[in-house]
Amino acid sequence: MSPETDREGEGLERRCPRLGGLVSFRYCLTCGEDGEACFKIFDCWWEKFDVVSYLKENLPPDQFARLENKQPKPKIQSILEIMEKVKNNVSTDREAKNQKGRNH
Numbered sequence: 548m549s550p551e552t553d554r555e556g557e558g559l560e561r562r563c564p565r566l567g568g569l570v571s572f573r574y575c576l577t578c579g580e581d582g583e584a585c586f587k588i589f590d591c592w593w594e595k596f597d598v599v600s601y602l603k604e605n606l607p608p609d610q611f612a613r614l615e616n617k618q619p620k621p622k623i624q625s626i627l628e629i630m631e632k633v634k635n636n637v638s639t640d641r642e643a644k645n646q647k648g649r650n651h
Protein backbone atom coordinates (compact mmCIF):
# COMPACT_ATOMS: atom_id res chain seq x y z
CA MET A 548 0.00 0.00 0.00
CA SER A 549 1.61 3.25 -1.04
CA PRO A 550 1.33 6.18 1.40
CA GLU A 551 -0.44 8.25 -1.26
CA THR A 552 -3.19 5.72 -2.01
CA ASP A 553 -3.52 4.88 1.67
CA ARG A 554 -4.42 8.50 2.36
CA GLU A 555 -7.13 8.56 -0.33
CA GLY A 556 -9.76 6.76 1.66
CA GLU A 557 -8.84 8.18 5.04
CA GLY A 558 -11.43 10.37 6.64
CA LEU A 559 -14.00 9.90 3.89
CA GLU A 560 -17.57 9.35 4.96
CA ARG A 561 -20.86 8.94 3.18
CA ARG A 562 -24.42 7.94 3.89
CA CYS A 563 -24.76 4.19 3.59
CA PRO A 564 -27.75 3.20 1.41
CA ARG A 565 -28.05 -0.06 3.34
CA LEU A 566 -27.73 1.25 6.90
CA GLY A 567 -29.06 4.75 6.43
CA GLY A 568 -26.38 6.50 8.51
CA LEU A 569 -22.89 7.85 7.93
CA VAL A 570 -20.13 5.28 7.51
CA SER A 571 -16.41 5.68 6.90
CA PHE A 572 -14.60 4.26 3.92
CA ARG A 573 -12.59 2.21 6.40
CA TYR A 574 -15.82 0.60 7.58
CA CYS A 575 -16.79 -0.29 4.00
CA LEU A 576 -13.42 -1.98 3.54
CA THR A 577 -14.16 -4.59 6.20
CA CYS A 578 -17.94 -4.88 6.67
CA GLY A 579 -18.52 -7.45 3.93
CA GLU A 580 -18.52 -11.25 4.12
CA ASP A 581 -15.63 -12.66 6.15
CA GLY A 582 -14.35 -9.19 6.98
CA GLU A 583 -13.79 -8.32 3.34
CA ALA A 584 -14.99 -5.17 1.56
CA CYS A 585 -18.72 -4.56 1.11
CA PHE A 586 -19.98 -5.77 -2.29
CA LYS A 587 -21.33 -2.27 -3.02
CA ILE A 588 -18.05 -0.47 -2.43
CA PHE A 589 -17.52 0.37 -6.13
CA ASP A 590 -21.04 1.82 -6.46
CA CYS A 591 -20.83 3.81 -3.28
CA TRP A 592 -17.41 5.40 -3.63
CA TRP A 593 -16.65 5.94 -7.33
CA GLU A 594 -17.89 9.54 -7.20
CA LYS A 595 -15.58 10.44 -4.31
CA PHE A 596 -12.31 9.04 -5.69
CA ASP A 597 -10.90 6.34 -7.97
CA VAL A 598 -11.99 3.52 -5.70
CA VAL A 599 -11.45 0.81 -8.32
CA SER A 600 -7.75 1.68 -8.79
CA TYR A 601 -7.36 2.09 -5.06
CA LEU A 602 -8.78 -1.34 -4.29
CA LYS A 603 -6.93 -2.98 -7.17
CA GLU A 604 -3.69 -1.64 -5.78
CA ASN A 605 -4.39 -2.34 -2.13
CA LEU A 606 -6.39 -5.55 -1.90
CA PRO A 607 -4.95 -9.02 -2.45
CA PRO A 608 -5.73 -10.02 -6.07
CA ASP A 609 -8.11 -12.85 -5.06
CA GLN A 610 -10.10 -10.51 -2.83
CA PHE A 611 -10.32 -7.90 -5.59
CA ALA A 612 -11.49 -10.58 -8.05
CA ARG A 613 -14.22 -11.72 -5.63
CA LEU A 614 -15.37 -8.13 -5.32
CA GLU A 615 -15.51 -7.71 -9.10
CA ASN A 616 -17.53 -10.90 -9.44
CA LYS A 617 -20.08 -9.68 -6.90
CA GLN A 618 -21.02 -6.66 -9.00
CA PRO A 619 -24.61 -6.91 -10.21
CA LYS A 620 -25.06 -7.91 -13.82
CA PRO A 621 -26.53 -5.33 -16.15
CA LYS A 622 -30.33 -5.71 -16.30
CA ILE A 623 -30.36 -6.68 -19.97
CA GLN A 624 -27.89 -9.51 -19.33
CA SER A 625 -30.09 -10.85 -16.51
CA ILE A 626 -33.19 -10.63 -18.72
CA LEU A 627 -31.47 -12.51 -21.54
CA GLU A 628 -30.38 -15.23 -19.11
CA ILE A 629 -33.94 -15.61 -17.79
CA MET A 630 -35.31 -15.80 -21.35
CA GLU A 631 -32.76 -18.49 -22.20
CA LYS A 632 -33.78 -20.52 -19.12
CA VAL A 633 -37.48 -20.22 -20.01
CA LYS A 634 -36.74 -21.28 -23.60
CA ASN A 635 -34.83 -24.32 -22.34
CA ASN A 636 -37.66 -25.25 -19.94
CA VAL A 637 -40.24 -25.01 -22.74
CA SER A 638 -38.19 -27.29 -25.00
CA THR A 639 -37.70 -29.78 -22.16
CA ASP A 640 -41.47 -29.78 -21.45
CA ARG A 641 -42.24 -30.34 -25.15
CA GLU A 642 -39.78 -33.21 -25.36
CA ALA A 643 -41.31 -34.78 -22.23
CA LYS A 644 -44.85 -34.45 -23.66
CA ASN A 645 -43.75 -35.89 -27.02
CA GLN A 646 -42.06 -38.77 -25.24
CA LYS A 647 -45.20 -39.35 -23.14
CA GLY A 648 -47.38 -39.26 -26.27
CA ARG A 649 -45.25 -41.92 -27.97
CA ASN A 650 -45.46 -44.21 -24.92
CA HIS A 651 -49.29 -44.17 -24.84
Ligand code: SF4
Pocket residue numbers: 561562563564565566570574575578585586587588589591
Ligand atom coordinates in the same frame (compact mmCIF):
# COMPACT_ATOMS: atom_id res chain seq x y z
S1 SF4 B 1 -20.01 0.22 0.54
FE1 SF4 B 1 -21.55 -0.96 1.67
S2 SF4 B 1 -21.29 -0.37 3.81
FE2 SF4 B 1 -20.24 1.16 2.54
S3 SF4 B 1 -21.72 2.78 2.20
FE3 SF4 B 1 -21.91 1.37 0.51
S4 SF4 B 1 -23.49 -0.10 1.09
FE4 SF4 B 1 -22.83 0.97 2.93
